[in-house]
Amino acid sequence: xxxxxxxxxxxxxxxxxxxxxxxxxxxxxxxxxxxxxxxxxxxxxxxxxxxxxxxxxxxxxxxxxxxxxxxxxxxxxxxxxxxxxxxxxxxxxxxxxxxxxxxxxxxxxxxxxxxxxxxxxxxxxxxxxxxxxxxxxxxxxxxxxxxxxxxxxxxxxxxxxxxxxxxxxxxxxxxxxxxxxxxxxxxxxx
Numbered sequence: 001x002x003x004x005x006x007x008x009x010x011x012x013x014x015x016x017x018x019x020x021x022x023x024x025x026x027x028x029x030x031x032x033x034x035x036x037x038x039x040x041x042x043x044x045x046x047x048x049x050x051x052x053x054x055x056x057x058x059x060x061x062x063x064x065x066x067x068x069x070x071x072x073x074x075x076x077x078x079x080x081x082x083x084x085x086x087x088x089x090x091x092x093x094x095x096x097x098x099x100x101x102x103x104x105x106x107x108x109x110x111x112x113x114x115x116x117x118x119x120x121x122x123x124x125x126x127x128x129x130x131x132x133x134x135x136x137x138x139x140x141x142x143x144x145x146x147x148x149x150x151x152x153x154x155x156x157x158x159x160x161x162x163x164x165x166x167x168x169x170x171x172x173x174x175x176x177x178x179x180x181x182x183x184x185x186x187x188x189x190x
Contacts, residue, residue: 027054028116029068036075038123045073045141052142053149056173062153066107069116069152071145079122094125095144097151119148134186139174143182146173 030053032046057064076092084090100115121144130140157163171181
């Protein structure tokens with residue numbers, strides 16, 4: 001059952017009675033699949049991801065409340081296979097996004113939720129990057145979840161202009177989460 005948070009909300013009418021309005025959340029249903037044991041060391045990972053996706057969904061123009069996505073928490077071996085099969089790059093990476101084709105017709109009440117797509121995040125690469133860049137694991141995980149989500153809704157960084165737009169939005173979303181600019185150079189140790 002999708003978690004679109006579409007529910008009736010009682011509202012007091014001016015003349016004494018009650019009427020109902022529909023409130024819809026912009027947060028998509030986010031299914032998280034843990035497929036690598038290394039993620040067990042990060043007990044809060046799922047909560048971190050849900051918070052990051054909810055914040056991102058609330059800050060973009062696209063309504064994603066009628067949608068769902070899946071996030072696979074994998075390891076370097078798993079993401080390397082995905083990267084080789086789908087992008088022709090035989091190496092691990094930190095995050096991959098696979099946007100789903102979007103329906104073109106009108107949305108009907110009995111339609112299943114629309115799929116935004118899938119995101120895969122690799123534990124070892126995420127951990128190594130966080131350590132190398134002196135970021136907390138949770139901050140870097142939040143950034144990768146937001147980055148992947150933005151790809152699912154159409155953002156990209158193939159050109160300088162696209163990269164500037166996407167990185168600016170990432171900075172805004174992460175700032176809302178209390179996370180410093182992920183693109184700022186790491187501070188040097190003195």
